[in-house]
Amino acid sequence: MFKVTEELVKDLIEKRRYLHRNPELAFEEINTSAHLKKWLEENEITILPFDIKTGVIAEVKGEHAGPTIAIRSDIDALPVKEETDVPFQSETEGKMHACGHDFHMVSILGAAILLNEQKNQLHGTVRFIFQPAEEVAQGAKYLVEQGVLEGVRGIFGMHNKPDLPVGTIGVKSEGLMASVDKFEITFKGIGGHAGIPHNAIDPIVIASQYVTNVQSIIARRIDLFHNAVISITSINGGNTWNVIPDQVKLQGTVRTFQPEARQAIPEFMQNLAETTAKGNGGEVDFEWESYLPVVNNASQYEQTVREAAVEAGYQAVDAVPSSGGEDFAYYQNYIPGFFVWMGVDGPKEWHHPEFDLQEDAIEVAAAFFATLAVKVLKNE
Ligand SMILES: [Zn+2]
Ligand SMILES: [Zn+2]
Structure with a gap:
C-alpha cells in the first residue's frame, strides 16, 4: 500500500501547473523533457541513455531480481487555444494541454517516486517511458524503433477520462480504443x-x-x-x-x-x-x-489491474470503449499491455479548449500505478 504524502501531492500539482503553463507540441517537447529529466534526477531515479530527440526513459530497479515492465505517459500538447479560466493557463498562445498529458506526466512521475522510495517491494524493474508525439500517432513508433521495449515483458498506461469521477478506474480487456x-x-x-x-x-x-x-x-x-x-x-x-x-x-x-x-x-x-x-x-x-492499431488490452492482466485499483483504495469499473485512437496501441503490437481510463471528473471532452480536470486524480493515478507495478512483477 502506497501512501501519497500531502507534500508529494502538493509538489506534483505544482509541477502539473508548470507543465500546463508551458505546453509543447509533438516532437518539440524539449523543455518538457528537460524538466522531467530534472525532476527524476532530483529524486535519484536513473535516466536511461537513449539517444532520443524528445521524451525521457527512466528506470527503477527493485531490490529483488525479476523481469522488467514499463509504464508509459505521453507528454505532448495540442495546437488548441486555451479557453479555461484556470489561474495556470497556457502561456503560449495557440498551444494547450487539452488532452491532459500534463496530468499523465506528473501522475507517472509520482508513481516513479513512490516506487523508488520502496524498492524493497519490487521483484524486478519498472521502466518509465515519457513518450513524445502521441497526438500525431508517431511517438510510440519512434521509441520502439529506438529500442525502448527491449527486455520489457509488459506495458501499462492510462488516459484521463473526464466523464468518470475521481477515484474510479475504467478497466476492460481487449478493444478499448478503436x-x-x-x-x-x-x-x-x-x-x-x-x-x-x-x-x-x-x-x-x-x-x-x-x-x-x-x-x-x-x-x-x-x-x-x-x-x-x-x-x-x-x-x-x-x-x-x-x-x-x-x-x-x-x-x-x-x-x-x-x-x-x-x-x-x-x-x-x-x-x-x-x-x-x-x-x-x-x-x-x-x-x-x-x-x-486497436488498443487491445491483454486479458491476462485484467484481474491484477482490478485488484491494484482496490488495493490502492479506489474503485475499478467496467470501461466503456472510445472510438478515438491512441498510439499506446503500437506498443501492444510487440508486447502485451493494458491501458486504463483514469477518472478525472472534467467539464469537457478531450481536445476541447475548455478541457480541465480535478487535480486530486493525480494521487489516485500515482498510487494505482505504483501498486500495479508491484503486483504485476510479483505475478510475472
Ligand atoms: Zn489527444
Ligand atoms: Zn491524449
Missing part, C-alpha cells in the same frame, strides 16, 4: 461527352455503386460480434454539367475494435473496388494507410 485507418480510392474511366456516354466509361457511376455497396461489407462480411465503421468522407470528380470526367477520387476511414476485422476489411474493400471498376469497364487505384 483502430484508425485511412484509404484513398481512385476510380478511373474514360472521359467524354455527357450526351454520348456509351463512348465513355463513367467513373461517377462506378464510384456511386461503390459508395452504396461498400456498406454491405459491414453487414455481410464482418462477424456479428465484431464492430466496424466504414466512412467515406470525400468524393471528388468532374467539374461541369456536360462532361463525363475521367476519374473520381474517394477518401475515408475505417474504425474497428477487433484486430480480426481490421485485418479483413481492406481486402474486402479492395476486392469490391476492383470488381466494381472492372464490371463497368474501368480501373481502380486502391491506397490503404494503416494509421493506428
